[in-house]
Amino acid sequence: MKFTWFNLMPWPYLPDDFREKNRSVWVDIDQRLFDPVKSHEVYNTYMDLLEYAGTLGFDGIGVNEHHQNGYGIMPSPNIIAAGLARRTKDVGLVVLGNSIALYNPPVRVAEEFAMLDCISGGRLVAGFPVGTSMDTNFCYGQIPSLTREKYAEAHELIIKAWTTRDPFAFNGRYNKLRHVNIWPRPIQQPHPPVHIPGGGSVETYDFCIDNTYSYSYLSFTGYIRAKALMDGYWKRVEERGAPDKSPYRAGFAQTICVAETDEEAERLYAPHIDYFYNRCLHVYPGFADAPGYRTIKTIQTGALSQYGRPQGFTELTWKDLTEQGHVIAGSPETVRQRLEELAKSLNVGNLFCLMHVGNMPAEKCMYSTKLFAEKVMPKLRNIFPDYADDDRFWCKPLAKQVTPGSLPVAPTRAPIPAE
Template identity: 45%
Template sequence: MKFHWFAEATYPHLPKDFPDMGISSWVTPPPTLADPLKLGEMYRMFIRLMQQADRDGFDGLAVNEHHQTPFACTPSPNLLAASLASTTENAAILIIGDSLALYNPPTRVAEEMAYMDCVSGGRLIAGFVFGTPMDSVFAYGTPPVELRDRFHEARKLIERAWREPEPFAFNGKYTKLRYVNIWPRPVQPKPPVWVPGSGSLETWDLVIDEDYCYGHLSFSGLHSARPLVQAYWDYCEQRGGNMNPHRMAFTQLICCAETDAEAEAKYYDAVRYFYRNNTLDPGFTSPPGYTSVRSAQEMAKRLTAPGGLSPEDRARAQKGEMSFWEYDEKGYIIAGTPERVRQRVRELATELRIGQLIACLHMGDLSEETAAMNTRLFGTQVIPHLRDLWADQPDNWTPVISQQRIAAAAAAKSARNLEPAQ
């Protein structure tokens, strides 16, 4: 099993009464609420934490793209990824991902990702995303009915640009280029591709047809995800898709400490900050044309599927009204000692058939000190105990060089631990 370090770069200095101000934290939040210098401090903190995660044995360092929101201040994941490509050694650089429909021309993505693959020595994971409605439709003005067509045209252009040995012309519906001839080219002949999604059947068809890794990037926890993830695997099996668990990625908030009591004391406020300040105007969630009728019907069925969360639980979690251990019980977080965390992660990965865990080790306004402790405990006392999961399945969705370097680093560490004391 593989483990990737991730955090939403949530601005940690919002007013305490922000959730009660009636402001959407997406698209229209007043920019005057943010201090650019404090944002700079926050970005440097995330870079330091991910550099630590590389040393602590994580398989990947994940960055994402969102716009016009304090929930995730990462307008260009490529900038953050570039900072990591040259300052880390082993972990994959996981971009989850670039919103392809927003780039004009999309060859910009091909060039920048190739640059990062070169700088990192072949450690890039190329994540391609459609983008949330808030990002793609309302912040960037893409007509929702065009979004998928733009995405697919861009995706095909990028992958062709990586592999064509000679310059070529591209005449697409949205992009027309006389000369496509990107420099540099990626180190990897074919960088692994991940496509996150929220349950649309069209995205499922894409990842099955192209043998991409599918990412269920949700913060609603195990009980909410269970019906959707099970539906995905059922659909994959019906279509004759690859059932390898390494083709499924899943996000999970982790709160690890030396004792259960310490976990509650150190993380509860940050968990509540994370959920309470993710306010969203319903008008930004479902623009006509963004989701197909077919997918919307299937998603509606899953909301009432057995094993899911009740609307009351969802509302309480979003308002920060659950206790710390209720968040844990419902699966929003996995918390406690390293022993308890690895037991819960094993159960989660086994039940949902997950081979790639995107572990969220920082959330909300958590301090850097606590996030560093979380990273160290998870990297050194959880990950090594779960490497046996899906070890019999090949992982073609993590760069080969990263797998080799991480295995070598783990072997060297084990050898040092076995050396007799002087």
């Protein structure tokens, strides 16, 4: 399996009465709740945790894009990834991802992802989400019924920019460019691997199958409830005649907390789980699915956005959340057993580990992360031996990479000019 330590970067200072006094954590959240001075420490702590995970053997460290919210204060994941690129090594930079329908023109994504790939020595794993309705339609004003069409055109332009060696003109419906000729180009050829976050859209299934991208279901309702949706994906893979059902064609995000015992896990992490599920996921239902955001085909399948459900979390206890699979928490052995069940039941080879939860302090997060890396992760590495050589969906770094900050000592006299 591939393990990515993923940080949503939630705002950890939402008040106790947040639900009662605020309609939503997203879109129209009260700006007075954000403290720029406190954010200086928050951002740097979150980046420190990502860097720390990169030293423990995780395959990737992950970031993503959201806007106008306290659930994840990362409107530009590329800025965070650029900082990580210089201070990490031997770990994939999983940018999951850029909401490409929002960029005008989308070649900006092609350029910035190429920069990240070059700076990191070929460690980029790219992500192209359509984006939540909150982000794309309400925060950025995209017309819901045109979002997916704009997304498809943006994707076409980015891939063509990455793979075409000569300047070309692009005459799309939303992007008309006389000269497309990006500098720099990504190290990984023909382009970095692509993962597509999805929430159940049939069109996203087909998009991943057609382009040999990995489909990633990012959910907070847990792996047990995800079974029906992932079964739908694998059924579609089979219907479309894909050559294999490699588990690396899919990924799943799971909230994970590890302690020495199940009892210690509850004692340490229950307050932070409560904070996340009852404040960070407090989304006004009217923002979750703008009319036209979902296609008719997807609506007919009965698939629902994960963001349409969080209101029900207020009544769930720690026991409910762990037994129903929303959260996998406990001793290393408990966590291992549950994750093995997750991987095999969903047939997913890419696990996005949500190990920093809500307002969890750094010390607790590091404790949980270290236990996971040392006592859980090694036992799950070879869970899919038949696909051990499938590297289509992961980055391929340069064998020899430069060491940042390795300039020579400054000369005391002018260098001799080359002849």
